[in-house]
Amino acid sequence: MVGSLPSVMERFGLVGLPNAGKSSLYNALTGGGALAAPYAFATKDPNIGVAKVPDDRLDRIGVMSKTKSLIHASVQVVDIGGLVEGASKGEGLGNKFLANIREVDAIVLVLRAFEDDDVPGPSDPLEHLRVVEIELALADLETVEKRLNQATRQAKLDKTAAGELEALQAAYDALSQGLPLYRAGLKEEWSETLKPYFLLTNRSVLAVVNVGENELDKIPDVEKIVRDEFSTAGANVEVIGMCVQLEAEAATIVDPVERAEMLEGFGLGEGALFRMVRSAYHLLGLRTYFTTGEKETRAWTFYAGSSAPECAGRIHTDFQRGFIKAEVIHWDELLEIGAWNKAKDVGKIRIEGKEYHPEDGDVMEFRFNV
Ligand SMILES: Nc1nc2c(ncn2[C@@H]2O[C@H](COP(=O)(O)OP(=O)(O)OP(=O)(O)O)[C@@H](O)[C@H]2O)c(=O)[nH]1
Numbered sequence: 001m002v003g004s005l006p007s008v009m010e011r012f013g014l015v016g017l018p019n020a021g022k023s024s025l026y027n028a029l030t031g032g033g034a035l036a037a038p039y040a041f042a043t044k045d046p047n048i049g050v051a052k053v054p055d056d057r058l059d060r061i062g063v064m065s066k067t068k069s070l071i072h073a074s075v076q077v078v079d080i081g082g083l084v085e086g087a088s089k090g091e092g093l094g095n096k097f098l099a100n101i102r103e104v105d106a107i108v109l110v111l112r113a114f115e116d117d118d119v120p121g122p123s124d125p126l127e128h129l130r131v132v133e134i135e136l137a138l139a140d141l142e143t144v145e146k147r148l149n150q151a152t153r154q155a156k157l158d159k160t161a162a163g164e165l166e167a168l169q170a171a172y173d174a175l176s177q178g179l180p181l182y183r184a185g186l187k188e189e190w191s192e193t194l195k196p197y198f199l200l201t202n203r204s205v206l207a208v209v210n211v212g213e214n215e216l217d218k219i220p221d222v223e224k225i226v227r228d229e230f231s232t233a234g235a236n237v238e239v240i241g242m243c244v245q246l247e248a249e250a251a252t253i254v255d256p257v258e259r260a261e262m263l264e265g266f267g268l269g270e271g272a273l274f275r276m277v278r279s280a281y282h283l284l285g286l287r288t289y290f291t292t293g294e295k296e297t298r299a300w301t302f303y304a305g306s307s308a309p310e311c312a313g314r315i316h317t318d319f320q321r322g323f324i325k326a327e328v329i330h331w332d333e334l335l336e337i338g339a340w341n342k343a344k345d346v347g348k349i350r351i352e353g354k355e356y357h358p359e360d361g362d363v364m365e366f367r368f369n370v
């Protein structure tokens with residue numbers, strides 16, 4: 001969606017079978033205290049928290065400006081209760097569960113691959129995927145079926161309803177084969193037409209495969225198995241393998257150097273959490289611009305495709321209303337020059353007007369008048 005931004009943060013929801021590791025992942029992302037326990041439906045009501053979006057560019061601009069305060073972009077994470085076979089017919093947490101999913105903007109499927117005798121449930125990620133997708137698709141099928149009947153009647157009276165009928169028919173065909181819409185290859189305009197129905201599977205998806213702590217070397221293989229499964233229907237779904245337990249333990253280490261050492265010790269590089277949050281952020285259609293100064297250096301979130309005044313409005317509505325112009329330079333060029341004022345002196349700060357569409361990584365200052 002391009003246009004005015006909602007006052008609430010964009011949110012993604014963690015969806016999967018019981019004991020997949022959703023609450024553990026939520027805790028790792030938000031530092032939150034959600035109950036993670038080895039029994040089904042440990043989570044009943046959703047936990048909602050905020051995850052910081054790590055950004056190396058922000059850190060570097062902050063150092064350049066000798067800034068006192070560094071503020072990251074953030075997104076909301078919702079930890080949803082586990083789903084079981086039959087959820088679309090009311091089994092387990094049933095409808096409550098489905099309602100919670102309707103409220104998120106993008107879905108992160110958490111698929112379990114770890115084995116642990118103390119934690120019940122299957123450890124085959126494809127089995128997790130199969131059950132989750134069938135239930136989501138069945139729930140959507142029910143909605144679409146009702147709408148399709150209405151739209152068929154309506155289309156006979158009103159020719160303008162034909163487009164909607166076509167979109168619903170395409171959705172019906174995919175869903176009745178058990179195929180979620182995010183991997184049905186629907187035309188962009190059909191997905192748009194279907195938006196008002198708040199279908200569960202008509203939204204972006206990312207998959208996390210939770211691999212056991214003693215099988216870290218298998219991460220690439222497991223990722224590939226799940227990725228291949230998605231691509232059978234021609235869908236391009238990003239798949240990130242990680243050991244949620246280890247990532248969660250690392251996340252509790254406050255000192256960044258110690259944390260990096262622990263992850264490095266397991267051969268996990270910077271860890272997969274960072275990569276996951278960045279992916280989720282992009283999946284939500286979000287981009288970042290920066291403001292910088294001695295007092296504060298900050299990452300601001302905007303929707304891909306927004307105009308400069310809309311981006312300014314992220315800081316304050318006055319900035320949008322009274323927008324005059326933006327002073328802009330891309331982050332890497334600014335770093336190379338070494339200071340905002342110097343960049344200005346050498347004529348590298350561009351002046352952009354209302355029609356400008358900021359790019360991810362722009363550093364900006366706004367001029368406004370109210
Ligand atoms: N061995 C091992 N255990 C894990 C891992 N990730 C999670 N667990 C354990 O698995 C159990 C279930 O994890 P949760 O995070 O509560 O799972 P959930 O998906 O939130 O489960 P529900 O809320 O019941 O749907 C807990 O006891 C976790 O400690 C892992 O990578 N390895």
Ligand SMILES: [Mg+2]
Nearest residue numbers: 022023042043
């Ligand atoms: Mg849970």
